[in-house]
Amino acid sequence: MSELNQGAGFVLYALMDAVVDRYFPVLDALETEPENIEEHIFVKGSARSNIERLYVLKRKVMTLKHAVAPLMEDTGKLHRGRVPKICTNTQEYFRDDYDHLNHINSSIDTIRDTIATAIQVNLSMVTIEESEVTKRLAAWVGLFAVATAFTASSQSFSLIARIFGFDHW
Numbered sequence: 001m002s003e004l005n006q007g008a009g010f011v012l013y014a015l016m017d018a019v020v021d022r023y024f025p026v027l028d029a030l031e032t033e034p035e036n037i038e039e040h041i042f043v044k045g046s047a048r049s050n051i052e053r054l055y056v057l058k059r060k061v062m063t064l065k066h067a068v069a070p071l072m073e074d075t076g077k078l079h080r081g082r083v084p085k086i087c088t089n090t091q092e093y094f095r096d097d098y099d100h101l102n103h104i105n106s107s108i109d110t111i112r113d114t115i116a117t118a119i120q121v122n123l124s125m126v127t128i129e130e131s132e133v134t135k136r137l138a139a140w141v142g143l144f145a146v147a148t149a150f151t152a153s154s155q156s157f158s159l160i161a162r163i164f165g166f167d168h169w
Contacts (some may be wrong), residue, residue: 009090047126072101
């Protein structure tokens, strides 16, 4: 009730502050998620699930970014410059919200960078795994080629020996 006594501008600030404060637990949860995914990046065979989890996390981060950006812009207008008459006594309060939103926005950008790096590392791990498989396949092909060549050359020598009459040895 004391907010109402301080005027409509303070009520607006209190509502915005309540919304901004609710973003911090969401941000904390989003910050721990890349760490959980990074633990699984180097596990063989987990590339697909890692990519899926990273893209789900990326969508969540972008949803938060889309919620924070307009609020940050509006709060920035309320704490500096010309403001509506009802907000003239609360500009410093809005600055506090603006600072919090700026911190949240910076953290979101850091999470986005971490996600992009994790995606690149995951794709590199997929490439390394595929390279190992290719090397194994090439080795097996080489073994079969040698065996086929040896078999073919023995059969060729047999054919030549029969043609020239040396098959009775």
